[in-house]
Amino acid sequence: MNEAKAARYQRLRRRADVVSAAAGIVVLAVFGLTPLGASLAAWTAGAAAETSARWRSLAEVVVFVAVLAAVLEVLALPVVIYLGISLDRRFKRADTSVGGLVFAQLHAGAVGVAVAVVGGVVVHVSARLAGAAWWLLTGVALSAALAAAVRGVSSLIARSGAAAALQDPALTARLARLSADAGVPVAGIFEWREHGHEEQTASVTGFGRGRRVLIAPDVLRDWSQDEIAVVVAHELSHHKHHDLIQALMLDALLLSSALAVADLALRSAGAAARELPSLPLIALVAGGVWLAATPARHALSRWQERRADQFALALTGHAEAFVAAVRRLGALHLAEDRPSAVTRWLFHHHPSVDERLAMAERR
Numbered sequence: 541m542n543e544a545k546a547a548r549y550q551r552l553r554r555r556a557d558v559v560s561a562a563a564g565i566v567v568l569a570v571f572g573l574t575p576l577g578a579s580l581a582a583w584t585a586g587a588a589a590e591t592s593a594r595w596r597s598l599a600e601v602v603v604f605v606a607v608l609a610a611v612l613e614v615l616a617l618p619v620v621i622y623l624g625i626s627l628d629r630r631f632k633r634a635d636t637s638v639g640g641l642v643f644a645q646l647h648a649g650a651v652g653v654a655v656a657v658v659g660g661v662v663v664h665v666s667a668r669l670a671g672a673a674w675w676l677l678t679g680v681a682l683s684a685a686l687a688a689a690v691r692g693v694s695s696l697i698a699r700s701g702a703a704a705a706l707q708d709p710a711l712t713a714r715l716a717r718l719s720a721d722a723g724v725p726v727a728g729i730f731e732w733r734e735h736g737h738e739e740q741t742a743s744v745t746g747f748g749r750g751r752r753v754l755i756a757p758d759v760l761r762d763w764s765q766d767e768i769a770v771v772v773a774h775e776l777s778h779h780k781h782h783d784l785i786q787a788l789m790l791d792a793l794l795l796s797s798a799l800a801v802a803d804l805a806l807r808s809a810g811a812a813a814r815e816l817p818s819l820p821l822i823a824l825v826a827g828g829v830w831l832a833a834t835p836a837r838h839a840l841s842r843w844q845e846r847r848a849d850q851f852a853l854a855l856t857g858h859a860e861a862f863v864a865a866v867r868r869l870g871a872l873h874l875a876e877d878r879p880s881a882v883t884r885w886l887f888h889h890h891p892s893v894d895e896r897l898a899m900a901e902r903r
């Protein structure tokens with residue numbers, strides 16, 4: 541994959557992301573800032589009229605948010621189809637079918653609607669329980685839910701992804717030694733059961749006694765042992781330094797701040813969090829603050845990635861294998877060697893390929 545093609549691919553992907561976010565902002569603005577939100581709320585009240593008085597307000601929130609989220613998902617569909625067909629087919633895979641993409645998007649859309657409904661219910665219940673401090677209770681509850689979900693998914697991947705113990709005794713012994721040297725105990729080293737993600741390489745996933753090293757079959761076949769060791773050492777660093785917990789703590793802080801700003805906006809509009817038409821406005825303002833904080837979240841991630849690279853180099857001492865692995869990963873993800881500063885700040889969780897290679901050279 542040459543650099544120009546990678547740059548074009550990444551540019552088109554970013555454009556699709558921006559269009560998708562813009563569609564969300566427009567939908568939320570239309571329902572949050574025009575009488576359409578109140579109309580939808582009135583229709584919702586009619587639809588939930590049959591529910592018993594005790595559960596009615598909750599039923600209204602569920603219906604209101606589900607309709608809003610469904611409208612958003614339907615509008616996002618063409619963008620996703622565009623991304624899937626014109627990008628992945630043009631640049632990477634030849635097996636992307638429209639049916640498969642629509643199915644994948646319906647699945648993702650259903651998850652999106654469910655997440656939005658949970659968010660709406662949490663705001664509503666928080667407003668009833670905590671009154672003016674709704675934003676704080678919402679921030680704490682959603683952050684706890686996010687942490688639980690991340691932990692659950694990681695444990696699930698650790699369990700379901702482990703196909704079979706690694707067949708190669710030399711590599712197994714070497715990686716076990718590596719994790720002991722890193723001070724990160726692992727329960728086992730496994731071949732990664734494939735789920736059709738051709739980008740998966742090696743991962744350390746799960747927590748405590750359930751933590752496992754997973755390595756994709758392609759990597760076991762094609763990569764040298766030194767390269768595999770370097771990538772696993774990088775992953776071990778994320779566990780050793782509690783990078784996930786740090787990231788979740790920053791997210792919790794940003795989420796609560798974003799909700800506090802949404803509360804200010806509601807107050808100045810003379811609205812209350814427990815009123816249905818306030819929900820799109822809360823999502824719009826809090827979502828805007830969250831998006832604006834993207835550079836801070838990415839900066840933390842890039843700092844953690846640089847630390848993991850340095851840790852991997854120090855632990856293994858294999859600068860050449862590190863360079864080879866970074867090049868392989870860059871090709872796999874169609875990474876740009878030298879992205880612009882704006883692109884880095886807005887879109888990149890990882891240091892660029894050039895930065896990572898320069899770091900290895902300095903050692």
Ligand SMILES: [Zn+2]
Pocket residue numbers: 774775778845848
């Ligand atoms: Zn990493």
